[in-house]
Amino acid sequence: MSPPTAVGNGITVHGVTDTETFTLPSPLTVAGVIARRAKSAPLKAGIAAATSSDQFKSKTPWKPLAKRWDHRLSAESKARKPSALKNAAKFLANPGMISLGGGLPSSDYFPFHQMDIKVPAIGKFTEKETAESGETMTIGKHDATEGKSPFDLAIALNYGQGTGSAQLLRWITEHTEILHDPPYQDWQCIVSVGSTSSLEIVFRMFLERGDYLLTEEFAFSSAVETALPMGVKMAPVKLDEEGLIPEDLDTILSCWDEKAQGARKPFLLYIVPSGQNPTGATQGTERRKAVYTVAQKHDLIIIEDEPYYFLQMDPYKGPGASPVPPPSTHDEFLQALVPSFVKLDVDGRVVRLDSFSKVLAPGSRVGWAVLSQQLAERMVRHNEVSVQNPAGFAQIILFKLLDEQWGHGGYLDWLIHIRTEYTSRRNVLLDACHKYLPESIVSWAPPAAGMFLWLHIDGSKHPEFGKRSLHSIEQEIFQTAVENKVLISPGSWFSADRNVEINQLFFRATFAAAQADAMAEAIKRFGAAIAQVFKL
C-alpha cells in the first residue's frame, strides 16, 4: 500500500458571500497561541468552574453552524436533563455568595500537599536522557490562590464538570484548532476518560436496540464488543488497502431494505481512518473526501476514532534501506498529516475521538471528543451521571506537562519523536517479515500509520484446503504459534460480523510492545509455525 498523501488541507471556506467583508485570519499556529495568550487575561477557573471551548477558540462568524441532529439522537440521550444542583452553581458567581448547596468537600481534607514530577526536557525525550537531564514540574495545593499557576491540587482534586477542567480544555481546544480547524463554527471539545469510554457514550447517544452500526468489515474488536450487548447489529463495509470503500458503503445504504433487515436504515458509521485496527490501513485525503460525500448523501454521523493519528509514518523503503529522516519542522510535520474527517466536516456530522493513550500513556485515562455544540451538550449531560470527568491527578499532570512544561511546540516535538520511534519499530518488524516469512504464503502491505501489521495468509496453500474450514486452519496456525512461543492475533477475532464464516485468513501483529530483537525473534517463530502448518 502506498502511504496516503496529504494534499494541502483541501478545504473550501463555506458561508462567505461576496457582500461580506471578513478578513479571514490565518489558521491558528503554535506561535499564534502564544501571541493570543500574551494578550489575554490569565485564566481564572476555580473548583468545578463551568467552561467550554468557546472560551478558548478563535471567533469564526463566517463559518456555517453545524446541522441539528435531533432526528438522530436516541430516546435515552433526548431524555437527559441538566442537573438542578449543577445548574445552581451559576449563583456562586455572585460576589459574596456563601454556599450551603453542593456537597463539595473542602480541600483542607485532601491529603496531597505537593507533587514533583520528573519529565523529559524538550528534545531530550528518551528514558536515558530523561534520567540524566529530565526537568521537574512542581504542583502545589494552592498554586492558583497563590498566583503561581491557574491550576492546583485544591481545584483538580475536587469535583469537576462533565466538560473536563477549563485548564486542560483550553490546551486541548487550542491543539484541536491548530491541527484540525473544523470548517463549521460551533465545534466543541469535551475532555473524556479515554476513547473506550467516549465510544460507549456516543453509541448510547445515537443507537437504539435493534439498530445496525456501519463499520469496517474487520473492526476494532472492543468497539464491536461495546455495541453488541446494546442489542446493536453490525453492518460491515468492505475494506481495501486504504481502508473503508466508500462505494460499498453507498451500496449498503442505497440498497437497505428495512423490512428484510428488520431495522431502520443505519446512520452511524464507526471508523478508524489512520492505522486502522486491525488492518493498519490509512485512508488518504481523497478517500476521506469520498467517504464524507457518502455520509452527506445518506445523512450519516461519522465517529472517527483516531488513537493512531500521530503515528503516521514515512513510507517503508524495503529491508536495509536507509530510513527516511523525520520531519524537521513543526510545519513539515503538520503538513504531512492526512487531514482528519473533522477538518472536512462542513456539516458538524463528525464525532472525533482523540486519545493520549498511544502517544503519552494509556494509564492517563484521558482523551477528548471534538463534536458539534448540540452533541457536546448531550455528551456532557451523560458524563455528569456516569464518569463525571477524568481523574484530577491525570488532568493536572497532563496540564502541567502539555501547557506549562512543553507547550504546543514541545508537544509537537514529542509527537515527532514518538513517530520516529514507531517508524523504526515498524521497519524492524517488516525487515523481519521479509527475512523470516514464506512469501509464497504470507503477504502484507507496509502500514503507513499505527501499531499494526496485517498479514494475509494464503489458505489455499494448506495441504487440507477445501477439506477443512478456514477457521480451523486459522486455529491451527494460532495454536502452533503459541506452542512456538509467539502470541499473534487471528483475523477472525476482528470480524465485525462474527456469525459469518471467514473466507480469508489474516493475522494481526503489533510492533508496539516487544523490543526490537524480541520482535524479530517472534516473527522468526511465526514463520516457523507457518512452515509447520503448511508442511513446507
Added chain:
Amino acid sequence: MSPPTAVGNGITVHGVTDTETFTLPSPLTVAGVIARRAKSAPLKAGIAAATSSDQFKSKTPWKPLAKRWDHRLSAESKARKPSALKNAAKFLANPGMISLGGGLPSSDYFPFHQMDIKVPAIGKFTEKETAESGETMTIGKHDATEGKSPFDLAIALNYGQGTGSAQLLRWITEHTEILHDPPYQDWQCIVSVGSTSSLEIVFRMFLERGDYLLTEEFAFSSAVETALPMGVKMAPVKLDEEGLIPEDLDTILSCWDEKAQGARKPFLLYIVPSGQNPTGATQGTERRKAVYTVAQKHDLIIIEDEPYYFLQMDPYKGPGASPVPPPSTHDEFLQALVPSFVKLDVDGRVVRLDSFSKVLAPGSRVGWAVLSQQLAERMVRHNEVSVQNPAGFAQIILFKLLDEQWGHGGYLDWLIHIRTEYTSRRNVLLDACHKYLPESIVSWAPPAAGMFLWLHIDGSKHPEFGKRSLHSIEQEIFQTAVENKVLISPGSWFSADRNVEINQLFFRATFAAAQADAMAEAIKRFGAAIAQVFKL
C-alpha cells in the same frame, strides 16, 4: 434523631453444621493483615495482570455461596462476552512467550520518570502540619523491576484490567474484609472510577426500559438523573428519621399490580444508608436488618451507596456543649460504625458502592464495589468496554499512600481525623441554626453522619398558605435566600418522583464546604430570608 447504635456485629455464621470441624478464625484485623503479608511472597503483578479479590481474601469455606442472579440481569448484561484479546493475555504467562498480540505501548514512551508526593505523616493530618512535617512518597518508573515496590509507573500508566490493578485491589480487599467481612464466601471487590460511574453500570446490569427503581422518597438527585433517561421510573419509599421505612417498602411490593403499573414488580433498591443525601438520615442496625428481611422476602437486589459511611459522628449535645472526644483506638472506631448491608448480606444480594471522594479527594475518581462473584464478573465485562479502569496516576498514588505510606492503621487514623473535623463542622452549623433560625417555622434532626442537614419548613405559617402552591413558596424562599447571598438547595430538587406535587417544605444545607464563620453567616442570612418570606 438519636444516633443509631451498632450492637456488636449481630451476625450469625451460616453454613456450619454440627459435623463440620472448622476452627473459625478471628475476623481480619489491621495487625492480621501485617502478619499475613509477612508470611506471603511479595506481590508480583505486571502490566495488565489478571487479578481478583480471591488472591487477597481469607479462605472461608464454611460460609455459604452467594445466590445466583441470572433472573435479575438485564438483556444487555447477559449479552456481554469476554474479549477474545483480553482472554489471550493468559498465554503471556508462558515463560519465554513474545507478544505481537495486544497493542500495549512500550513504557519507553511514557514521559513520566518519577513522582514525589508530599502527604501528611500519620497523626499530623492538618494542612499546616503537612506543610511542616509532611513526608514524601517517591514513585519511580521501574520500581517493580528494580525490586523497590510491587507497583511502578511503567505498570500503572499502561493499560489495565476491568478489575483495577492488583496492587490497589489488594489493599481495598483487605480493607473491606477488616470493615465488613461479608457473611458469604464468594464476594469480590472491583475498583471503580467512582460511585457515580458504578451506579450507572449497576443500573444497566439490572434494569430494562419501563422498569421501576425502588428508592428513598427524597433521593440523591444524581442517582435519579442517572436512571430516568434509561426509561426507568421511580417507586419512592417513605422515609423517617432513620431513613427508609421497611414496612412501606414491603407494602409497595406486596401490593404491586403489574397491570395497573404497566411494569413488572420492582426488584432493585437504591439506598444511601448512612448520612443519606439529602435528608442526612442514618439507618441503625435494627433498621438495616428489617430492610434486609424485606429484601429477602421480595428477592431484591440492594444497592447500598455509602460515600458517607466513615462520616458517622457522635451525638450533637446542643449549643455550647463540650464536644464528645473522638474514638481513642481503631477498635473503638470500628465498633462504633453501624454495620453495613454487606456485613448482613448472607445471600450476596447487596452491591455496595464505596468511594474515596468524601474521605480523600473526589478528583481521585476512584471507588470500589463489593458484590458477589457472579455480579462482579458482569461488572468487569462492562468496565472493559467503557471506563476500563481508574487512571493509573490515581491508582498508584492511592496505593502508595494507603498501602505503603499509611497502611491500614494509618488510614483508620486519617478517617478518625476526618470524622472529627466533620463532627466539628456539623456542630458549628447546628449551633448557628439554634441561634439564627426561627424555631417556630424551621425544625431539624441533628444528623448522625454525612455532610447534610435537612431543614423542615412549616409552610402552614406562610401568610398565603392555602392560596399558593407549596412549590411557589419554596421558590420564594430559595430566591430570597439567593438575594441574601446564601445558596441552599430546595427539597423538591431531591424528590424521587418529580411529577408529584410536594406536600412538605424542606431545604438541604451542607456543612462540607464553607469555613466555620462563613457557615454561621450563611445560616444567619437564611434565617433572615425565612423571616422576610414569612413576614416575621
